[in-house]
Amino acid sequence: MELKDQAIIVTGGASGIGRETCLALARMGADIVVADFNAEGAAQVAEEVKALGVAAHSFKVDVSVAQEVEALVDFAVEKLGTLNGLFNNAGIGLVKPFLEMDPASYLKVIEVDQHSVYYGMYYGAKKMVELGSKGTFVNTASIYGSVASRGNFNYNAAKAAVIAMTRSGALELAEHGIRVVGIAPGYIDTPILGTDAGVKEQLAAQHMHKELIAPEKVASVAAYLFTDAAQAINGSTVPVDDGFLAFKE
Incomplete structure (x- = not known):
């Protein structure tokens, strides 16, 4: 249990990649704060985490x-006694053609997907330095932080910023014993993709295995990045995309 007694916050923890990462971290011994706008969902995941024998709120x-x-x-510090890491994972999408993307539509995604990562890193780092604790931030970017997608100007901009903030955060926080890394998921099999089988098939075809990626596959990478085994990964954003960024047929 490589993360035993580590205190980690997971945002967007009520579902999808967030939920699976909460469970993966708990299996490695970490105590968890499940954070989400969906209070009922977060509470339910916290109970699942507790069932694995660690503390959860x-x-x-x-x-x-x-x-x-x-x-x-x-x-988190009040309930768990310390803080050793954050998974800045919460995010939304709002698809619109660029000429229909009014400032409100643009800013909504920027505020949730980009600004929240800064807030998590800033307040988390301030608290960890105050406590003298060391640890890791993992930030959820996306394949869309590296390539453009029609209707996703806001999302592309936010996720590209997350990749840049991961690099800059790693540089500035290394002296305080805080490591900052990112993950860039491909198309994940979650309800956010909708129910259109044709659309899902089209998206899955862009992966090497021609399948959508299960959220637990992303969670296993995110959880690993919090461990000492990943100490040499710092400032980088790791694709979890089944080859999406590596090839085009």
Whole structure:
């Protein structure tokens, strides 16, 4: 149990990659704060985590609001006694053609997908330095942080920023014993993709195995990045994309 007694916050923890990462971290011994705007879902995942024999608490948060993320960090330290890492994973999408993407549509995604990562890193790092604790931040970027996709100008911009913030954060926080890494998932088999079988098949075809990626496959990589075994990975964003960024047929 490589993460025994480590205290880690997971945002977007109520479902999908977040939920699976909460469970993966718990199996490695970490104590977890499951944070999500969906309070009921977060509470349910916290109970699943507790069943694995570690401490877990849930917290309702709007990650686009700085004060709420600060409160989340304070809550984690109050409940778990320390802080050793954050999985800045919460995110949304809002697909619109560029000429229909009014400022409100643009900013909504930027605030949730980009600004929240800054808030998590900023308030998390401030608290960890105050406590004298070391640890890791893992940030969820996307394949769309490296390539463009029609209708996703806002999402492309936010996820590219996450990749850049991961590099910059790693550089600035290394002296404090805080490592910062990113993951860039491909097309993940979660409800966010909708129910259209044809669309899912089209997306899956862009992976080497011609399948959507199960969220637990991404979670296993995210959880690994928190461990000492991943110490040499710092400032990088690791694709978990079944070859999407490596090839085009």
